[in-house]
Amino acid sequence: MTNSSMFDVVTVGGGMGASALAIAMARSGARVLVLEKETKFRDRVRGEALAPWGVAEARKLGVADLLLNTCAKEVPWVEMGFGPRNLMETTPQREPFYSYSHPEMQEVLLAEAGRAGAEVRRGVTVEAVEPRGNLSATGEGTYASVTARNGNTIKVWARLVVGVDGRGSAVRRWGGFAVEKSPLAFQFAGVQLTGVRWREDLATFIFNPDAGMVLGMVPQTKGRWRSYLGYPRESGLALQGDDKLKTFLAEAARAVPIMAAAYANVESIGPLASFDVSESWAPHPFRGGIALIGDAAGTSDPSFGQGMGTALRDARVLRDALLRNPDWDNAGHEYAQEHDIYFQNCHKVCGWLRTLFQDPSAQAAALRHKAMPKIAEDLMRVPDHLFSGPDLPADEAVRARLFGEC
Numbered sequence: 457m458t459n460s461s462m463f464d465v466v467t468v469g470g471g472m473g474a475s476a477l478a479i480a481m482a483r484s485g486a487r488v489l490v491l492e493k494e495t496k497f498r499d500r501v502r503g504e505a506l507a508p509w510g511v512a513e514a515r516k517l518g519v520a521d522l523l524l525n526t527c528a529k530e531v532p533w534v535e536m537g538f539g540p541r542n543l544m545e546t547t548p549q550r551e552p553f554y555s556y557s558h559p560e561m562q563e564v565l566l567a568e569a570g571r572a573g574a575e576v577r578r579g580v581t582v583e584a585v586e587p588r589g590n591l592s593a594t595g596e597g598t599y600a601s602v603t604a605r606n607g608n609t610i611k612v613w614a615r616l617v618v619g620v621d622g623r624g625s626a627v628r629r630w631g632g633f634a635v636e637k638s639p640l641a642f643q644f645a646g647v648q649l650t651g652v653r654w655r656e657d658l659a660t661f662i663f664n665p666d667a668g669m670v671l672g673m674v675p676q677t678k679g680r681w682r683s684y685l686g687y688p689r690e691s692g693l694a695l696q697g698d699d700k701l702k703t704f705l706a707e708a709a710r711a712v713p714i715m716a717a718a719y720a721n722v723e724s725i726g727p728l729a730s731f732d733v734s735e736s737w738a739p740h741p742f743r744g745g746i747a748l749i750g751d752a753a754g755t756s757d758p759s760f761g762q763g764m765g766t767a768l769r770d771a772r773v774l775r776d777a778l779l780r781n782p783d784w785d786n787a788g789h790e791y792a793q794e795h796d797i798y799f800q801n802c803h804k805v806c807g808w809l810r811t812l813f814q815d816p817s818a819q820a821a822a823l824r825h826k827a828m829p830k831i832a833e834d835l836m837r838v839p840d841h842l843f844s845g846p847d848l849p850a851d852e853a854v855r856a857r858l859f860g861e862c
């Protein structure tokens with residue numbers, strides 16, 4: 457091991473979660489290396505609406521103003537079919553949505569990681585991570601190691617390797633993490649549009665449970681919009697590829713008829729792609745000198761837009777644990793314990809909301825029949841985790857109130 461190949465933190469991946477952590481740790485004086493396989497970020501159809509509680513996390517990490525001054529637009533209002541709601545007046549964080557093009561946001565944060573003092577290597581694909589303790593008795597056993605390739609093989613060591621390599625995380629596998637899965641029978645499609653006729657300060661998320669659909673539409677900078685459509689897999693729609701744009705728009709208007717006018721003159725300016733929304737997560741995402749954060753630690757159903765807030769929360773919670781605890785093993789375990797609580801809260805509440813607002817089955821319809829009249833009388837029955845964050849209670853009393861059982 458040479459000095460130039462040893463780091464405090466090495467991140468596998470240079471997306472939102474990795475860059476946020478790299479910025480925070482480099483600003484605190486840690487020696488950080490970011491390894492990102494893409495030389496230029498492109499539109500992979502990802503999250504572009506950061507919920508108010510996620511904006512608060514960005515603020516705690518010191519990147520909220522950076523986002524706003526470079527790529528983000530504030531979207532204070534949300535419409536979920538109950539009338540417009542001002543999030544800046546009604547969330548505990550008093551924050552709006554931040555909306556941006558995902559690849560533009562990634563470029564901004566990764567450049568900032570470099571400015572903060574992290575070493576950023578792009579076009580580098582990590583091929584293996586060896587947990588701490590698996591190596592020889594040369595002293596290397598106290599570090600985790602990373603093998604990567606950009607033409608040549610590179611080997612580096614770190615006190616902490618952070619797997620931030622997204623939904624299909626290989627670090628989960630290399631680190632020997634257990635993985636739990638929750639299969640879900642829905643797909644979620646997205647495409648970037650121009651020419652949408654709609655309020656430019658309003659994010660729209662409307663469920664149509666009879667069709668098993670959810671429509672999302674969020675304004676961005678430069679007249680662009682990110683549009684999403686969630687649909688049951690058994691519909692066979694398979695909204696994938698440019699030739700499916702007409703079907704995407706027609707199905708969106710079928711799910712929410714007022715969209716027909718909003719989408720009358722749109723053009724797509726990016727790929728149209730669909731994703732399986734099934735959730736998967738690594739319980740206790742720390743072992744052997746490897747921490748998982750972001751989608752690598754837990755991939756939530758994108759229909760509920762919690763992934764980026766969670767990636768930022770992970771980066772912030774891990775940073776705080778590392779800075780307050782000189783023993784990084786203890787810090788890793790503290791992070792992992794906290795992660796399990798808020799990720800599972802999100803998982804549980806999204807499950808309730810999916811049943812009540814999206815599931816077209818007869819059982820779910822019966823639950824709606826009981827719950828919806830009471831919700832119409834009192835909207836506060838709907839838990840506000842999607843906007844106000846996963847620290848709100850998610851206990852039996854909250855569930856019973858949502859389903860109109862009390």
Ligand SMILES: Cc1cc2nc3c(=O)[nH]c(=O)nc-3n(C[C@H](O)[C@H](O)[C@H](O)COP(=O)(O)OP(=O)(O)OC[C@H]3O[C@@H](n4cnc5c(N)ncnc54)[C@H](O)[C@@H]3O)c2cc1C
Binds near residue numbers: 471502505
């Ligand atoms: C259709 C869709 C809509 C969504 N909508 C929302 C939304 O509205 N709001 C919200 O909050 N969230 C949303 N999400 C979720 C959100 O996009 C993710 O949670 C978020 O992007 C996760 O960030 P990350 O940094 O963990 O992973 P990623 O963004 O996936 O970044 C991983 C990075 O690792 C790199 N990488 C991977 N493997 C390697 C390797 N071996 N070596 C080097 N580099 C590697 C990749 O190139 C990539 O840059 C949505 C997701 C989808 C799919």
